[in-house]
Amino acid sequence: MQRLMIADTSDVVRKVGKRILSELGFLVVEAGTDREGLRRCGEEMPNILIVDAAMDGALDLIGGVRGLPGGDKVRIYYCVIEADLKKMMIGKRAGANDFLLKPFDRKVLTATFGTLAAAA
Template identity: 55%
Template sequence: MRRLMIADDSAVICKVAKRILTGLDYLVVEASNAGEAMIMCDAELPEVLLVDSGMTGALDLISAVRQMEGGKDVQIHYLMIEKEFKQMMIGKRAGADGFLLKPFDRRTLTEAFAPYAAAA
């Protein structure tokens, strides 16, 4: 079972994502802010990290994870509310591998993450 962390200050987004991704056989942990996510990453890096672009400290979190031992192997997705090229490039420079638009649904998350869950 792959470990996935959702770092988002929206309890609703976390709840929806956790329900869907747990069904895809991920072990899902939640962080409600970047500081909490850093503490959790220091304890154990997830294999997949979803980071809300609107959360204070999001870019610092991504950069810090990339600098940790094993951090280059973490698959990081930047969660955005709209496709904005400038914001996507900022996330990419910080170290994001991919982008997801919020709010997401079961189909979106299944298409993005089911292939990786099965490979674990």
Template identity: 60%
Template sequence: MQRLMIVDDSSVIRKVAKRILSGLDFLVSEADSASQAQSHCHAQLPHILIVDATMPDALEFISTIRSMPNGESVRIYYCLVEADLKSMMQGKRAGADDFLIKPFDRKILTSVFGRFARVVA
């Protein structure tokens, strides 16, 4: 089962995403801050991370994950509220693999993450 972590300071976003992604057979964990997520990642790296761009220290968190042992293997989605080129480039430079635009729904999350759901790295 793929491990996926949602890092977002909004409890509503985390709750909705967790419900949808758990239904796709992901083992979903949550963190409401970069520091909390980093602690979880030191214990066990997820296969996939969804990181909210508006959260304090989001870019530093992504860079930290990339510098961890096996951190390059984590698929990181930088979650933005709009497709802003400057923010997207900052995310990419920090180490994000791809982007996710909020608000998202079941259809979007299924489309983006459905192909990873049953693949174990």
């Protein structure tokens, strides 16, 4: 089973995302802050990390994960509210692999992560 972490300050976003992604077959962990996310990644590295761009320390979290042993193998999704090219490029430079638009729903998460869960 693939591990997926959702790092977002919103309890609602984390809970909804966790419910949907768990149903897709992921083992989902949550982090409400960049520090909590980095600590949890240090304890057990996820295969996939979703980081909310609006979270304080989001870029630090991405860079920190990339610096951890095995952090280069994590697929990181930088979650933005709109397709803001400047913000997306900043996330890419920090180490994000891909992007996810908020608000997301079951259809978006299934389309994005459904095949990744099946690949586990």
